[in-house]
Amino acid sequence: MRGINITISVLIASAILGYLMAFVAGLCRLSSNIIIRKATGFYIEVFRGTSLIVQLFWLYYAVPMLFDIQLGSNWLVGVIAIALNYGAYMSEIVRGSILAVAKGQTEAATALNMSSFQRMRLIILPQAVRMMLPEFGNYLIQMLKATSLVYLIGMNDILYYGNILRSNDLSQAPTVYLLLLVFYFILALPIIWLTRKAEVISKKGVAS
């Protein structure tokens, strides 16, 4: 099975970009500037309201025509679509976790004369991030599942090679797809394990 490197590289790149996007959008949603808040809200609603597969096609076919820009490779299109979509979902988690940090913490930080940047970096985020971890793990599995969609915009990932194998020998279809499913599951196993671990970490040492 070739094509595994594409699946993994898309997963890693879109995960990094997606988490980045989630933090940027999540913090923007909490901004005191109403324009930034509304604009991010619009981005989040659009990307959560339409489905990933439609966004993928739209970025692949429509955007280059609409704005006369080339996004480069379809690898980049896939990564951008997955990252923007799951970034929108995860930004809600970022926002929720930051809001869930006890109010007294913010007040204490203000009382200690910290700047708002210091307050966020030193007090709020360290507490909020551990709350986000389990959900982030769940979304990483979602993103792994989403990487199979890049096959639809013409990338040679493992699903592509699986389909070639099937069309070479039609009677092989059950084996091929079962193998693919097992393959994805093996990729997902470490993430599942990490997620469970993250749940333990996020509960540890937190007064409730």
Next chain:
Amino acid sequence: MDNWSWEIFWDAFPVVLEGLGITVGLTFACYLFALIFGFVWTFLRRIPFKPLNWIVTWVMEFIRSTPPLVQLFFIYFAWPMVPVVGMTLSPFASAVLGLGLHFSTYIGEVYRSGIEGVEKGQWEASRALNFSTSQKWLKVILPQAIPPTIPMLGNYLIIMFKEVPLASTIGVVGILHMANSYGAQYWAYLEPLTIVAILFLVLSYPSAILISKLEKRMNRRFNKNEALNSSKGATT
């Protein structure tokens, strides 16, 4: 923006709209399947037999963490070739089976959380009243377990609606399929795909708002009930 043409937009609109019925129909069909099959998972997980429990948990985990797209291909292309079955499924039926099965594992978890949310006292009370198992479930546990999960179930309906275009890859003629074939025919992907995106937004955004409203209302109602119960407990 020079490539945008309203002419094509209005030309493609009715074509794409034709697929909407199938997309929505498929959504509800998958949803119904998942709702029913979710019960099966929940039931299987409650059987007090360790190895079976373990197997069911991992099977659920397996279905949940592998891509629905591959599962669809599996069911559509591979299912008819499994020796015992030997029957072909229409694209629509395989989509219902594939997506329904995928989401039933999520729905099963929702049911489980609902059932676990029923207080222990209720179980003990129905036992003390000498209810049979079916009476206990139908009259005591389920009426309390299901309503709180309704907003969550609604969320899954929306999520499912957004996953249904996957079925276009195995040839279900939904809106995405319509848009793609229109695009291939006239070499104009921009407008039809934009229409699809708009349709999704128009349908899913209001329902999302509706569900979050419902959720707030439910929370209020159940919290009130709880408050009522605890105050009753205090006075008697």
